[in-house]
Amino acid sequence: MMDARKFRILQAIIDDYILTAIPVGSRTISKKYEMGLSSATIRNEMSDLEELGYLDQPHVSAGRVPSAKAYRLYVDQLLARGMIPTAAETDVRHYFGDRTRQMEDVITHAAQVLSGLTHYTSLVMTPKGAELRIRNLQLVPVTATSALVVIVTDGGIMRDTVINVGKDMDSDTLYSISRMLTERLANHTLSEAQSILREIGGTMKENSQLLSGIMEFVDETEGRGSKAKLALGGTSNILNYPEYNDVEKARNFLSVLETKEKLMRLLDNQSEMAFTVRIGPETGIPELSDCSLVTATYRLGDNTRGTIGVIGPTRMQYGHVFSVLNAMGQQLSELLGNDKE
Amino acid sequence: MMDARKFRILQAIIDDYILTAIPVGSRTISKKYEMGLSSATIRNEMSDLEELGYLDQPHVSAGRVPSAKAYRLYVDQLLARGMIPTAAETDVRHYFGDRTRQMEDVITHAAQVLSGLTHYTSLVMTPKGAELRIRNLQLVPVTATSALVVIVTDGGIMRDTVINVGKDMDSDTLYSISRMLTERLANHTLSEAQSILREIGGTMKENSQLLSGIMEFVDETEGRGSKAKLALGGTSNILNYPEYNDVEKARNFLSVLETKEKLMRLLDNQSEMAFTVRIGPETGIPELSDCSLVTATYRLGDNTRGTIGVIGPTRMQYGHVFSVLNAMGQQLSELLGNDKE
DNA sequence: TGTTAGCACTCACCCTTATTGAGTGCTAAC
DNA sequence: GTTAGCACTCAATAAGGGTGAGTGCTAACA
Numbered sequence: 258m259m260d261a262r263k264f265r266i267l268q269a270i271i272d273d274y275i276l277t278a279i280p281v282g283s284r285t286i287s288k289k290y291e292m293g294l295s296s297a298t299i300r301n302e303m304s305d306l307e308e309l310g311y312l313d314q315p316h317v318s319a320g321r322v323p324s325a326k327a328y329r330l331y332v333d334q335l336l337a338r339g340m341i342p343t344a345a346e347t348d349v350r351h352y353f354g355d356r357t358r359q360m361e362d363v364i365t366h367a368a369q370v371l372s373g374l375t376h377y378t379s380l381v382m383t384p385k386g387a388e389l390r391i392r393n394l395q396l397v398p399v400t401a402t403s404a405l406v407v408i409v410t411d412g413g414i415m416r417d418t419v420i421n422v423g424k425d426m427d428s429d430t431l432y433s434i435s436r437m438l439t440e441r442l443a444n445h446t447l448s449e450a451q452s453i454l455r456e457i458g459g460t461m462k463e464n465s466q467l468l469s470g471i472m473e474f475v476d477e478t479e480g481r482g483s484k485a486k487l488a489l490g491g492t493s494n495i496l497n498y499p500e501y502n503d504v505e506k507a508r509n510f511l512s513v514l515e516t517k518e519k520l521m522r523l524l525d526n527q528s529e530m531a532f533t534v535r536i537g538p539e540t541g542i543p544e545l546s547d548c549s550l551v552t553a554t555y556r557l558g559d560n561t562r563g564t565i566g567v568i569g570p571t572r573m574q575y576g577h578v579f580s581v582l583n584a585m586g587q588q589l590s591e592l593l594g595n596d597k598e
Numbered sequence: 599m600m601d602a603r604k605f606r607i608l609q610a611i612i613d614d615y616i617l618t619a620i621p622v623g624s625r626t627i628s629k630k631y632e633m634g635l636s637s638a639t640i641r642n643e644m645s646d647l648e649e650l651g652y653l654d655q656p657h658v659s660a661g662r663v664p665s666a667k668a669y670r671l672y673v674d675q676l677l678a679r680g681m682i683p684t685a686a687e688t689d690v691r692h693y694f695g696d697r698t699r700q701m702e703d704v705i706t707h708a709a710q711v712l713s714g715l716t717h718y719t720s721l722v723m724t725p726k727g728a729e730l731r732i733r734n735l736q737l738v739p740v741t742a743t744s745a746l747v748v749i750v751t752d753g754g755i756m757r758d759t760v761i762n763v764g765k766d767m768d769s770d771t772l773y774s775i776s777r778m779l780t781e782r783l784a785n786h787t788l789s790e791a792q793s794i795l796r797e798i799g800g801t802m803k804e805n806s807q808l809l810s811g812i813m814e815f816v817d818e819t820e821g822r823g824s825k826a827k828l829a830l831g832g833t834s835n836i837l838n839y840p841e842y843n844d845v846e847k848a849r850n851f852l853s854v855l856e857t858k859e860k861l862m863r864l865l866d867n868q869s870e871m872a873f874t875v876r877i878g879p880e881t882g883i884p885e886l887s888d889c890s891l892v893t894a895t896y897r898l899g900d901n902t903r904g905t906i907g908v909i910g911p912t913r914m915q916y917g918h919v920f921s922v923l924n925a926m927g928q929q930l931s932e933l934l935g936n937d938k939e
Numbered sequence: 940t941g942t943t944a945g946c947a948c949t950c951a952c953c954c955t956t957a958t959t960g961a962g963t964g965c966t967a968a969c
Numbered sequence: 970g971t972t973a974g975c976a977c978t979c980a981a982t983a984a985g986g987g988t989g990a991g992t993g994c995t996a997a998c999a
Contacts, residue, residue: 318991
């Protein structure tokens with residue numbers, strides 16, 4: 258069974274391996290980590306740990322390498338103790354000038370800061386739409402028969418698309434329709450908006466094409482976050498780690514980043530947890546089977562959450578990543594939440 | 599001097615090297631390309647070509663490799679003869695479903711198609727703003743003291759930003775200002791808009807903050823394309839080529855792609871040429887010194903041009919790339935140009 | 940019973956040393 | 970001007986040997 262001493266040894270092994278990426282041997286542990294135990298004893302314990310599935314051995318005369326199971330234990334322990342260093346907070350604040358306000362600029366910048374501070378690949382996603390409350394809806398004429406729909410919501414997030422209005426409409430007509438719709442939809446969530454729009458559609462047959470265009474758009478925005486924007490940072494950072502010296506592996510990793518849909522699905526997990534950690538196979542994506550993904554959420558009003566995250570090798574500096582994500586989450590909530598007023 | 603035979607030999611060497619990436623020897627040329635010459639003769643010619651600077655020799659007992667100068671000659675010849683195969687046209691059309699109309703979606707998709715068809719990294723940039731004619735300007739209230747500026751232009755390109763309006767303004771006020779501005783600015787280019795706005799500013803002191811916000815935005819949009827959007831495709835494609843088997847090189851390449859500003863500057867060159875080809879050092883970016891960049895423009899109205907391009911190793915399949923870029927340019931002009939009516 | 944010292948064994952890694960073969964340059968003959 | 974022949978070069982591959990980090994096992998010790 259797993260007693261305290263075994264755990265201490267395992268922890269030392271993980272710490273060492275995270276730092277060096279070299280399989281760690283019994284002698285290293287006994288000397289470097291002052292256990293007061295000889296290497297032979299450590300060896301016995303390591304043998305047990307391997308049997309328990311916490312350690313792997315690349316080959317018989319190499320040191321041991323932590324397994325996914327080991328990282329899982331390590332992370333759970335870290336989270337359970339609430340051991341989230343706050344050092345990163347000032348760093349984040351420092352790198353985050355507060356000039357820019359545009360949603361898109363903010364998330365791009367956030368991704369850059371995140372990857373800069375962690376040296377891993379970072380992901381920043383705008384909140385999904387379902388829970389956002391509408392503040393304003395406006396139609397801007399583009400051509401005689403098409404218009405741009407702009408929806409301003411909670412947190413100042415704008416989403417826009419061009420729809421076909423079906424027949425000629427001048428600016429004034431569109432404006433009065435906009436006013437009417439805004440009045441009806443204001444303070445409702447996007448999901449509520451759906452049924453209201455349907456209702457309106459029943460009474461306003463003459464503008465049915467326009468309304469169905471808007472409905473389609475709202476649907477798309479609300480529905481499984483398909484319209485949420487995703488920014489990546491530090492995509493080439495992975496190449497800094499020896500485990501990705503193999504070009505083949507690197508290509509696999511990078512090609513996953515290119516299909517944003519896959520990533521979106523990964524980040525979609527809207528759990529209540531402060532952090533979600535997926536280690537290796539837990540990511541569910543074969544190409545990422547020796548990566549870890551740590552995600553956190555930031556709040557942007559009552560029920561609106563965006564996601565930020567970091568992808569790196571399984572031997573990730575989890576503690577540091579937690580700390581940075583934590584700080585960044587706060588910073589984003591602050592920055593984007595302020596737009597509210 | 600460079601006679602016809604030398605040129606034929608050089609061409610054969612380039613063709614072979616583009617295909618195989620292996621330094622090509624005299625024997626290969628004499629056998630594979632049916633010159634009716636013995637390897638010894640080829641050797642003599644190759645020696646001359648090396649002296650002329652068209653060939654490099656990695657080491658004394660290796661075959662020859664084309665120099666940047668050789669590619670330059672090759673490309674110039676290709677372009678001079680107008681040898682642009684049209685095969686790619688149907689491919690592009692095939693991969694380009696015409697559903698989507700949103701500018702951003704279109705360029706993202708275009709980048710994907712481009713990299714898919716060429717197997718290189720692709721770049722697609724929206725047109726720069728300076729020459730666009732304004733069709734409509736509208737202010738949408740976001741919060742009590744800030745508004746979203748939407749400018750609809752020629753070709754249906756929308757750009758938007760949030761500005762501070764300085765004081766409380768309700769929706770109706772903003773709308774009447776929008777109408778007024780639209781009336782004054784319609785059919786003017788962004789550059790002309792600048793002076794008109796300055797003029798208006800003189801007579802409308804009470805809304806100075808709003809106006810200066812708009813001016814700043816127009817300035818930004820117009821000025822050296824800083825607001826132009828850029829989409830990348832196939833960023834990991836470079837790893838498919840043996841010259842980038844070295845992780846160090848790959849990292850360099852990829853990190854250039856991460857700083858979009860650098861790329862923008864590269865694409866900025868608004869020459870009148872159908873194609874611009876920068877070979878190796880001609881890119882001006884040290885990290886890309888063994889890459890080639892081929893760009894083309896697509897038209898979107900009278901004077902509005904967007905840029906599309908492809909980055910790959912210097913031994914690029916230039917002919918094919920020309921053909922694909924050509925087809926894509928047409929497709930984009932069509933697709934986005936149609937929004938006009 | 941848990942801990943440690945000692946020892947034989949394994950195996951990746953590195954270094955050195957052939958071996959091979961593609962390719963060149965030069966020369967002499969056609 | 971072209972070609973055959975030959976000596977030479979040198980990257981790439983393979984093969985051999987030494988090194989050292991690390992293990993597992995056993996026997997002695999506290």
